Amino acid sequence: MAAFIFLFVFGFLWYGTLMRGAHEEVQALFRTKPDFPWLILGHIVMAFFFTTLCVRFVPAGGLGASATLGILVGLVYAGPHLISFAVQPLTTKILCGWIVGAVIQFAIAGAIVGAIYKPAHPRPVRS
Amino acid sequence: MKRFIIAFIAAYIFMFLWGWLLNGVLLKDVYAETPNLWRSQSEMMRLFHWIIIGQALVIFAFVMIYACGFAGGGAAAGIRLGILLEIAAIGMRLAIYAVQPFPGKLIVYGSVSGLIEMVIVGAIVGAIYKPASARTS
Numbered sequence: 001m002a003a004f005i006f007l008f009v010f011g012f013l014w015y016g017t018l019m020r021g022a023h024e025e026v027q028a029l030f031r032t033k034p035d036f037p038w039l040i041l042g043h044i045v046m047a048f049f050f051t052t053l054c055v056r057f058v059p060a061g062g063l064g065a066s067a068t069l070g071i072l073v074g075l076v077y078a079g080p081h082l083i084s085f086a087v088q089p090l091t092t093k094i095l096c097g098w099i100v101g102a103v104i105q106f107a108i109a110g111a112i113v114g115a116i117y118k119p120a121h122p123r124p125v126r127s
Numbered sequence: 128m129k130r131f132i133i134a135f136i137a138a139y140i141f142m143f144l145w146g147w148l149l150n151g152v153l154l155k156d157v158y159a160e161t162p163n164l165w166r167s168q169s170e171m172m173r174l175f176h177w178i179i180i181g182q183a184l185v186i187f188a189f190v191m192i193y194a195c196g197f198a199g200g201g202a203a204a205g206i207r208l209g210i211l212l213e214i215a216a217i218g219m220r221l222a223i224y225a226v227q228p229f230p231g232k233l234i235v236y237g238s239v240s241g242l243i244e245m246v247i248v249g250a251i252v253g254a255i256y257k258p259a260s261a262r263t264s
Binding site: 011015028029030031034035036037038039041042043044045046047048049050052053056057058068069072073075076077078079080081082083085086087088089 | 163164165166170171174175177178180181182183184185187188189191192195196197207208211212214215216217218219220221222223224225226227228
């Protein structure tokens with residue numbers, strides 16, 4: 001829930017507000033109004049599977065390790081942005097904004113999941 | 128480190144060939160339905176290095192995630208990682224579909240092929256990359 005709320009609010013602020021001017025430079029590539037049901041469903045799917053990945057990657061929880069995973073996941077999704085830039089008439093400003101946005105968004109989402117998630121039965125610490 | 132590099136190269140070669148087969152051959156007609164959304168062929172060729180860098184970045188980050196959190200699990204762990212990453216990516220694709228006027232079938236084809244691609248990438252990386260402790264034991 002927390003990851004979904006953060007991803008959605010960050011997306012609205014970063015892509016929908018801060019980058020609005022950059023997107024308007026290539027209006028033909030974007031819908032006049034976002035299709036909200038798909039936008040919400042997409043963020044739910046992203047948040048759920050990103051959280052599952054964090055839990056598998058850092059079973060003990062922890063802010064630092066989950067944020068590191070978030071940065072790596074952000075890079076996995078930055079790759080397709082570079083490919084999109086090569087095949088779609090996007091501007092360099094949009095490319096940079098999308099890449100920086102993806103890395104920051106998933107790093108913070110990872111930190112949030114790491115800070116909140118605690119395993120049900122933490123493993124005993126060896127003395 | 129050697130295994131990391133071999134896994135990276137093998138997965139990268141697969142991704143490059145898969146991307147070419149899918150986007151350059153199989154889906155060519157689907158892309159042709161929305162020419163206003165794409166660069167011209169000559170422009171794409173001029174910017175082709177960004178495709179190479181983008182694919183390399185995806186594979187590098189994938190192998191890093193596998194090496195840091197899933198190593199030792201073999202091909203099955205690699206496949207699991209690929210599925211998790213790709214389903215999250217399908218979520219991102221849906222969010223992009225919400226703001227960009229792509230044909231719906233392009234999102235469906237892209238998601239199905241993306242899932243197959245990441246399953247195979249995961250299997251390749253998981254089969255090749257072994258942590259140092261697993262190799263010495």
